[in-house]
Amino acid sequence: MSEPILFNVDEVALSADRCIKCNVCNTVCPVLPVTDLFPGPKYCGPQAQRFRSGHPVETWVDYCSGCGACSRACPSGVRVAELNARARARMFEQRGIPLKNRLLSRSETLGRMGSKAAPLANFGLNFGPGRVVVERILGVPREAPLPSFSQGSFRRRFRRIPQPERPNLRVGYFCGCTTNYYEPRVGEAAVRVLTRAGIGVELPEQHCCGLPFISNGDFKGARKLAEANLKALLPVIRSGKRVVATSTSCSLTLKHEYREVLGLYGPEWEELAAGVYDAFELLRELAWQGELELDATLTQRVLYHGPCQLRSHGFGFPAADLLGTLGGIELAESGVECCGSAGTYGFKGDKREIAFRVGQPLAARAREHRAEVVACDSETCRWHIQQLTGLPARHPIELLDEAWSQAERTGD
Amino acid sequence: MASRPGYDVLVVGGGATGAGLTRDLAMRGLRCLLVEQSDLAHGTTGHFHGLLHSGARYAVRDAEAADECIVENRIVRRIAAPHVEDTGGLFCWLEGDPDDYPGQLVAGCQKAGIEIEELSVAEARRREPLLTPRLGRAFAVPDATVEPWGLVADNAESAVDHGASIRRYTRLVGLGVEAGRVLWADLEDLGSGERERVEVNFLASAAGYWAGRVASLAGVKLQMAPGWGTMVVMNQRLSSSVVNRCRPPGDGDILVPVGPVSILGTTDTTMDTDNYEITPEEVRFIVTEGAAMVPAAAERRALRVFAGARPLYDPGHQHGASRTLSRSHMVLDHANDGVENFISIVGGKLTTYRLMAEHTADAVCAKLGVDARCRTAEEPLGEARKAPRHYSLGERLTAREQEAGGADADLVCECELVTRDMVREFIESFGTPHIDDMLRALRLGMGPCQGAFCTLRAAGILERMRPSGAAALEPIRLFLDERMKGDRPIMWGDQARQFRLNEIIYRDVLALDHAP
Structure with a gap:
């Protein structure tokens, strides 16, 4: 297993050096203007970074939503959102990860269990008292939108979709947990669109990308999934196929978060990042080339x-x-x-x-x-x-x- | 000229030694007045690297200094706990460094009673991941870091509690010497320009590299040879412990984590001046040498440089050194120069400030026939009396969040997390401070932006609380000039971008140069 780079020494951590306090990150942060609970990306990112050294980390970094607007806007190249994600993980390391975060991050396990007993699970979730239980245990307010479990996973349904006889291109589809357990219709639509575009689709072995673990502060769990995905997807990429995803958050995790947030650096991680595409990114490329x-x-x-x-x-x-x-x-x-x-x-x-x-x-x-x-x-x-x-x-x-x-x- | 009743002892110089001496004398029951021409800890005390020596640095060549350092290290950790961070220190032997030095270091430390332990290279690297791959051996010693402004402020407060008076921004401009005795001193308040004559029974000079000038007012020749040391401040910590090079002490061989920054030091240039100009060559030398130990030092952001003058004394010119207490500091009894009631303390280092004060106070008391014991090694200072807890870097983060109670942090200085309340409280307690005084008391303006945003905010709060009208821009100018001075020699990379932004704000947008 690759050894993750230490918290305060790699490029991302030291990118805090580039901050000139210009405030652009604070002007684009969507959370800062709507609450007093969050002191803003500049504070939690490059400012607080200078004071973090193994000591207890402040808790208000947890109010960063991780949307990444700050990192995208920073004219100096500070990886603000990545610094925040790491600080949050450090905070949970010190204070323990709350049960609700632990449960919410396990989208793969929840999905597998839920879809096996879909009617029952969905009844539980849509039924008032059921939501009270969910609120108590998961901390998910009863009004929050919860998806329904699907009866039968996407993986099962995938086999029934006909593939093109002579594909121009073959790809491995990274469907993500949501498609697999809650919304197989997205996966089915994707495979239909891709096959119509003359692309042969296979569904390689895959695991939750780990993003829910990252956003809930469990880097250890996230790194385990990252390793498993690397092992499963590299052979696909090395056989000349692109890995295509429909969830832009899963694909961003594979391409960016593994390295910049989890600190998993190395040529194999770069190879994975370079081999992952968004489905529309691929389709647009084909359209631009006149092949679609x-x-x-x-x-x-x-x-x-x-x-x-x-x-x-x-x-x-x-x-x-x-x-x-x-x-x-x-x-x-x-x-x-x-x-x-x-x-x-x-x-x-x-x-x-x-x-x-x-x-x-x-x-x-x-x-x-x-x-x-x-x-x-x-x-x-x-x-x-x-x-x-x-x-x-x-x-x-x-x-x-x-x-x-x-x-x-x-x-x- | 107004005159007021006299003091037992006039102490000149509000650095660590002067403040420590005033406290010591006051605790022994003497009526003291401390005068400082600037803010407390403005001179050499405020311009050092922050290292609280374990003594290991001196263990091979200067056993006496090593002995003093380890004893004082333990005392300062106890009496000034909140200003000390127990970082520990490492001596790093790199491939190519003298083979025999590690053995000498261990032997010297053992002789002085300094705990020293060899670490495996892997363990050293675990503790300090940014250490060079050239690391061959590593030794852990009880180095620590100390924040000088808080240390001096606590000493001053304790002195006042014991009846002493302290006047900042007050310069000694004349001494009345008759029949081999100092009888009075003329003091000038640098704010109002008013002069005042005070009667003194004894004069103790702890003026650092200014000691020669104080002595000349009494007609005494005292030749100082200030040794200027340049230091480079890095924006973030590059190590969590003090990193020393394991070879005979020299230039550019230390990296000190103090507060949120790392300080790379240092050089030694003897020059009798008040205004030492740091050269780019020096900076390049320090950064290159620092990078030999921690390669990241060459790549990361340097936010400022500064130089401090070691108050070294040149005995070649001196005929009457009364008592050589150690090779590191000396108490000079100017009776040998024909002035009976005048003593100067010269040399020394911040780690032994308390011992220097003790030795000086002992000498003063002996001359005055006062029979009182020194108690400064036993009685803790300030907050250390209540909670003898060492400083830890994350404190400000935790404090800001607790104070805010879920609301905005309301920061005036964003880099150093200084709040509006902290600034207001300081202005209330201080009177009419310069913004630079807020820097020493609160760390305002010390961070990477070097005053870009806090200067205006602090000036605004100051003006609202202490209206000065047209003069309101003066504190802004003074503060920014000082900040920019420290930025010029490192005008590259991130700090150059910062400097430009600051220029745009104050020169282009606010047109400070053209304002009244």
């Missing part, structure tokens, strides 16, 4: 929200680029950095109110656009956005799948 025809129509008013983790990829909004070419679509972009949910942040009792306030500009934007549906690449964001806006929130690949299916049915 998107001739389809979707007569809907769509608000597209590029989630915060997608923004950290730094590749623009490939899903919006492609959706925008569909005939009949009225597409607008949210123009906000974060919906407020930022992974499991918005699910934790005291943070829910903050997440809701952070999301208000997005809700206003949806009303202004008179949107019928919100498209967003990240699962927890979609659940949060549904509550924020009262609109259905869907993965953009579902919308593309719908447009293409319609085109097929009408015999285009």
Whole structure:
């Protein structure tokens, strides 16, 4: 197992040196303006970093949602959000990880158990008293949006989707826990879209990317998953296939968080990072090369929200680029950095109110656009956005799948 | 000129030694007045690397200094606990360093009673991951670090509690010597310009490298040979313990973690000046030597440089050294120069400030026929009386969060986490401070931005509490000039960007140069 670099000595930790106190990070932080509980990214990042040296870490760093807007905006290259994530992990190391964080991070285990007994589990979760129990144990407020377990995992359903006979390209699909256990329909849509684009899809062995562990402060657990994923995915990449994901937060974890937050450095981690693609990133590349025809129509008013983790990829909004070419679509972009949910942040009792306030500009934007549906690449964001806006929130690949299916049915 | 009733002892110089001496004398029942031409701990005391010596550095070549250091190290840890961080120290032998030195170091430490333990290279690296791959051997010693401003402030407070008077920003401008005795002293208040004559029964000079000038006012020739040492402040800690090079002590061989920074030191240039100009060559030398021990020192952000003058005394010119207490400091009885009631303390180092004060106070008491024992080694200072807990780096973070109680931290100085309340409280207790006084008392403006944002905020609070009208811009100018002076010799990388931002704020946007 690779030895993680120590807390205070690697490039990310020392990037705090570059801060010139310009305040740009504070101006883009979505949490800072809506609560007094968080002193802001500049404080928790480069400022506090100079005072952290094995001593107890302050707790208000936990109010950072981890959306990464600060790191993206910093003109000096300070890895503010990464510093915060590490400080939070250090805090939990010192104070112990609360039970609710432990449970919330185990999306893979929860999913596996829940989907086996889906009807019962869903009844429990949707039923008032059941939510009270969830609130007590997980600290998830009873109003917070919880997904339903799916009956039968995506992995099972995957086998039934026909593959192209002579694919132009083969990829390994990293579906993520949510697709596998809660929303197989996203995976099914993705595989249908990819196969229609002439891409052969396989579903390699994979594990939870570890992001919920990272955001809940359990780096040890996250590193274990990272190692397992490295072992499972490197052979795929080395056989010349790209690993393609539909959850931009999972893919960001594989590409960025393993190295910058968990401190897992080395050539094999770089190889993994270079081999992972977002599904729309790949599709857009094909379209740009003239290898993909998107001739389809979707007569809907769509608000597209590029989630915060997608923004950290730094590749623009490939899903919006492609959706925008569909005939009949009225597409607008949210123009906000974060919906407020930022992974499991918005699910934790005291943070829910903050997440809701952070999301208000997005809700206003949806009303202004008179949107019928919100498209967003990240699962927890979609659940949060549904509550924020009262609109259905869907993965953009579902919308593309719908447009293409319609085109097929009408015999285009 | 106003005159006021006399003092038993006039102490000149508000560094660690002067403050410690005033406290010692006051505890022995003498009526003392301490005068300092600037703020307390403004001179050499405030311009050192922060090392509380274990004595290991002297163990091979200067056994007496080593003995004194380890004894005083233990005393200061106890009496001034909140200002001491128990960092421990490492002596790092690198490939190519003299083979015989580690053996001599261990033997010297054992002789002086300094705990020394050889660590495996792996253990040393575990403790200090940034140490060079050239590390061959490592030895742990009980070095520590000490924050000088708090130490001096506590000594001064204790002195006042025991009846002493202290006047800052007050300069000794004349001495009345008749028939081989100092009878009075003329003092000038540098704020108001007012002069005052005070009668004194005894004069004790702890003026550091200014001792020659104080002596000349009494017609005594005392030749000081200030040894300037330059230090480079790194933005973050590069080590958690003091890192020393395991070879005969020389220039650029120490890295001291003090507060949130690491200080790389140092040089030794003898020059009789008040205004030592640090050269880029010196800075390059220190950084290169520091990087031999911790390579990151060459890459990371340096935020400031400063130089302090060792108050070294040149006995070649002196005919009457009364008593050589050790090779490290000397109490000079100027009876040998024809002035009966005048003593100077010269040389020494911050670690032994208390011992220097004790030796001087002993000499003063002997001359005055006062028969009282020194108690400064037993009685703790300030907060150490209540909770003898050592400083730890994370304290400010924890404190800010507890005070805030879930609200904004309300910071004036963001780099050093200084709040509005801390500034207000300081102004209330101090009178009309310079912003630079807030730096020493609170660390305001000491961090990487070097006053970019706190200067304006602090000046605003000061002006609101102590309105001065048109003069309000003066404290801003004074403070920024001093900050910029320390930035110029390291005008590269991150600090150059910072410097430019600060210039944009104060020169371009606020047009400070053109303001009244």
